[in-house]
Amino acid sequence: MKVTIKDIARHVHVSKTLVSLYLNNHPLSAKISPKTKARIDDAVRDLGYRPSFAARALAKGRTGTIGMIIAAIRDPFSYYLVDLAMKEINERDSQLLLMVTNTSEEALVRCLERLLENQVDGVLSTVSLPVDTPQYKELKERHFPLVSINHEQPDFSCVYNDFAPAVEEFLAYIKTLGAETLHLYSYGNNTTAQLLRKSAREHGLKLARTLSLANEADLEDICKSVLKNRPQFLFFTNCRAARVLVNEIHRAGIDYQPEIFTVYTLPSDIIDDPRIAGAIQYNFKPLVTNGLELLDHQLKAPGKAEREEIVLSTRFLRRDQFGELETLGRYNYRTS
Incomplete structure (x- = not known):
């Protein structure tokens, strides 16, 4: 038989209203004595009371x-x-x-x-x-x-x-490395890709024909193209795709040391690979x-x-700054 608030009240010898106030954390429950609260807690435990979701929603005016x-x-x-x-x-x-x-x-x-x-x-x-x-x-x-x-x-x-500041920092950095051409690989026409297309020319960089990643077949084709042509400077707007490429380089067993950059969208061991030369930090949490x-x-x-808007500023981090990346745990997911 289901235990109700009425049963708790009868067991503790107090009113049903008082028990309801306490269990629903009503402001008036602050006036209930600690001794009475302890007796209610004991009754809840001893009788095995479980609150009704519908009743709590009705009492609070919210469903939780x-x-x-x-x-x-x-x-x-x-x-x-x-x-x-x-x-x-x-x-x-x-x-x-x-x-x-x-x-x-x-x-x-x-x-x-x-x-x-x-x-x-x-x-x-x-x-x-x-x-x-x-x-x-x-x-x-x-x-x-x-x-x-x-x-x-x-x-x-x-x-x-807001990826604009980080994109500017990234483009300025690869210019110091002697980059003239950047190969961009993007999942759709996302914000980062748009900013790179817009700003590359302003930094005197040629943007090679960009390739869009719509599915696994596209990623496989891109890996084959990269391994064949071996571009030096690459940017992936998704770190999972960058990880797949790194895995393919290892699997091919070739001497290819590109400068790979990505948006660090997920805690991942991709940043442990020396080919990852820098990343734009994505504010997840x-x-x-x-x-x-x-x-x-x-x-x-x-x-x-009122409507509110919070804009999170992003940063570009060189490989020697990766210790500053926010890592909230590492997830294992299929990458090839």
Whole structure:
């Protein structure tokens, strides 16, 4: 038989209201004596009481659930963000409801609908939201607590990395190494790739024909091309791709010592390889911690909080500065 607050109150010989105030951490519970609190704690333990999720949500006016939208669960980038978010949200005594779009706009709309149906308190989105959908307009009109992570979003609070300073530092550095041509390998037309294309000419650098990494086959083709032509200066906007290339160089057993640069998107042993000559540091943990802080601001002033924007400055680090990289643990994921 399920144990209720009424059973706890009867066991301790106090009112049901008093037990509810204490278990829900109501401000008025501060007036309850330590002795009575201890007796309630003992009763909870002895009777095996488990709070009703629905009842707690009703009492607090919140579900204690934060929604999170990501593009793909198998992507190490998304996986790591989710892992950080789960740890932070658990510390807040809340739970995470995860939605995956698989890079489909139609799926993204369904994700938003389901999060609203589940009455989540707020949403963290690592995916840029399309502004021309009914769901987006509804969220905007309701001033729904939503924070965009790693993307600028015009109508909602957001936190993202500014790569411009680090790109300038990187380009200036490789010029000191005598670089004339840079080979760029990018997953899509991301921000870092756009900045490199824009600034390379200003630094007197020729940008070789850039190749886009859309899938595993593209990465295999790029590795073959690099091993055949052996360019000296290479930049990968994804450190996983850089790691795959390093593995292929080792596997080929050739004497090839390129200067490889990347965006350090994940804690990885890629930086241990001497061919990695430098990296742009990606602020991972601050994306999540700042994102949740912005969400807290929205939840504390429902419908009234102003849109906020946090821009995280990035740095370019030479190999001799790698000790300054933020390493929060190392993840093993398939790289070839």
